[in-house]
Amino acid sequence: MAHINVPEGVPGIRSLVMFRPETGKPLYELAQVLLRRESTLSEAERELIAAYVSKRNDTMFCMMSHAAASRALFCNDKTIVDDVLKDMHQSNISNKMKALLNIAGKVQILGKEVTQQDVDAAKNEDATDKEIHDTVLIAAAFSMFNRYVDGLASFTPTDEKEYEAMGIRMAAKGYVPPK
Amino acid sequence: MAFINLENDLPGIRGPMQYSPETGKALNELAEILLHDDNNTLSRGERE
Numbered sequence: 001m002a003h004i005n006v007p008e009g010v011p012g013i014r015s016l017v018m019f020r021p022e023t024g025k026p027l028y029e030l031a032q033v034l035l036r037r038e039s040t041l042s043e044a045e046r047e048l049i050a051a052y053v054s055k056r057n058d059t060m061f062c063m064m065s066h067a068a069a070s071r072a073l074f075c076n077d078k079t080i081v082d083d084v085l086k087d088m089h090q091s092n093i094s095n096k097m098k099a100l101l102n103i104a105g106k107v108q109i110l111g112k113e114v115t116q117q118d119v120d121a122a123k124n125e126d127a128t129d130k131e132i133h134d135t136v137l138i139a140a141a142f143s144m145f146n147r148y149v150d151g152l153a154s155f156t157p158t159d160e161k162e163y164e165a166m167g168i169r170m171a172a173k174g175y176v177p178p179k
Numbered sequence: 180m181a182f183i184n185l186e187n188d189l190p191g192i193r194g195p196m197q198y199s200p201e202t203g204k205a206l207n208e209l210a211e212i213l214l215h216d217d218n219n220t221l222s223r224g225e226r227e
Contacts, residue, residue, distance in 0.1 A: 026212065029204075029208070130199075132183050133183055137195070
């Protein structure tokens with residue numbers, strides 16, 4: 001049961017956005033721009049950063065749904081998402097992505113945890129300023145989404161099949177606020 | 180010194196907002212509704 005009277009049976013952030021569409025609109029716009037605009041990071045990679053941060057914040061809904069979206073977008077490489085979420089250092093993801101995930105993980109703890117060495121490590125793997133910017137903002141925005149979803153105890157489905165369908169929909173349609 | 184070249188000297192969050200206007204617009208709109216919109220039973224002072 002959510003802490004406030006949101007539409008029943010609607011999962012995660014959708015129920016909160018239906019409760020307060022005025023704030024929902026810019027929140028969905030932010031997700032759409034961060035995860036779907038033209039970028040040198042693929043949509044799959046950006047969804048993976050979102051899932052990685054959500055896992056570290058222990059927000060089941062966002063972690064499961066964005067991991068599912070990333071799986072749907074990494075169509076040729078099904079195990080990469082689970083490998084990264086298990087232990088990104090042991091995974092087959094690029095060194096650049098490892099350096100960016102390291103920065104995202106620092107932002108999840110506290111912005112000031114990010115050091116010049118973390119940023120230099122990413123730049124040494126050819127991460128651009130824009131990629132570093134977007135990584136930090138995805139990590140910061142998802143820490144906000146995670147706290148929003150958990151702070152109001154919004155409904156979190158436990159059936160993995162539901163998330164698979166959700167991920168496919170998110171991969172295909174992006175972030176459109178519920179009516 | 181910022182970790183990346185923001186291509187402007189604006190202070191605080193305004194620097195990254197100008198660097199990335201698309202994300203800046205959504206963030207601004209969110210702050211506007213949360214803090215500035217008068218249609219709210221919490222005063223603007225309370226929300227700030």
